Amino acid sequence: MTRIISGRAGGTVLDVPAKGTRPTSDRVRESLFGALESADLIAGARVLDLYAGSGALGLESLSRGADTADLVELSAPAAALIRKNADRLRSAGVGGVARVHRANASTYVEAATAEWDLVFLDPPYDATDDEIARVLTSLAPRLSPDAAVVVERAKRSHAPDWAAAGLEPERDRTYGDTTLWWGRPSR
Numbered sequence: 001m002t003r004i005i006s007g008r009a010g011g012t013v014l015d016v017p018a019k020g021t022r023p024t025s026d027r028v029r030e031s032l033f034g035a036l037e038s039a040d041l042i043a044g045a046r047v048l049d050l051y052a053g054s055g056a057l058g059l060e061s062l063s064r065g066a067d068t069a070d071l072v073e074l075s076a077p078a079a080a081l082i083r084k085n086a087d088r089l090r091s092a093g094v095g096g097v098a099r100v101h102r103a104n105a106s107t108y109v110e111a112a113t114a115e116w117d118l119v120f121l122d123p124p125y126d127a128t129d130d131e132i133a134r135v136l137t138s139l140a141p142r143l144s145p146d147a148a149v150v151v152e153r154a155k156r157s158h159a160p161d162w163a164a165a166g167l168e169p170e171r172d173r174t175y176g177d178t179t180l181w182w183g184r185p186s187r
Contacts, residue, residue: 002056005030007063009092014085016054017078023054024122024152028175032150033060036118041148042066045117050105050135051127055082055098057120059089062096066118072101072108106131109138117144122152129158136165140185143167149183 002023004012016023024032036042043065049058050072058069059082071086073079079102086098101108105123119139123132132151139149149167151160155177162169162183170182 002026002054004056004060004063004089005033007060007065008094009059009063009089012063012088012092014054014056014059014088015081017075017081024056025175025178028152028178028180029056029060031173031175032057032180033064036061036148037064039148041118046070046115046144048072048109048114048116048119048139050109050119050121051123052082052100053078053122055085055100057122059085059098061118062089062094062098063092066096068097068099070099070101070114070116072103072105074102074104076102106135106138109135109142112142115142115144117147119143119147119149120152121149125154125157127153129161133161133164136160136162136167136183140166143185145185147185151181151183153179153181155179 002014045066047061047066047069052071052073055071058071082100167183172181
């Protein structure tokens with residue numbers, strides 16, 4: 001069962017697509033969001049959740065005080081579930097704006113004109129390093145100066161090529177088979 005961990009909609013159960021996604025575990029989300037909150041990166045943030053799946057990362061951000069969340073998911077059934085999950089948050093009194101975009105992550109970012117403060121990339125395990133690099137390169141000019149980018153992949157995956165994308169690595173942390181890499185705009 002996937003649920004919102006904390007914030008205004010804490011405890012709200014989220015629907016998860018039956019196949020094709022790999023939801024971030026509660027343990028990983030708790031650690032991730034604890035670190036994001038301690039760095040004051042959520043309140044008022046403009047969030048981008050790429051490869052959104054159930055929307056758990058973007059919706060958790062809204063529950064904890066982010067202003068907006070763009071949730072990008074290519075799968076039509078998954079995008080429909082994200083809309084349903086976002087409706088649950090609105091019913092729980094979450095005031096941030098959730099916008100669901102049914103699109104390829106790379107195509108969406110290349111065409112976007114928005115600027116984001118917090119970005120999650122949680123691609124399927126079979127996403128190639130080249131695909132991740134393309135997304136990060138397109139994303140770099142659309143980040144606010146103090147933005148944070150979090151990439152979640154399998155522990156056996158290569159670290160993102162931050163420098164090639166015009167970004168710099170900040171830290172990484174492994175939880176079981178999952179690694180989170182944090183990056184920021186180059187200064």
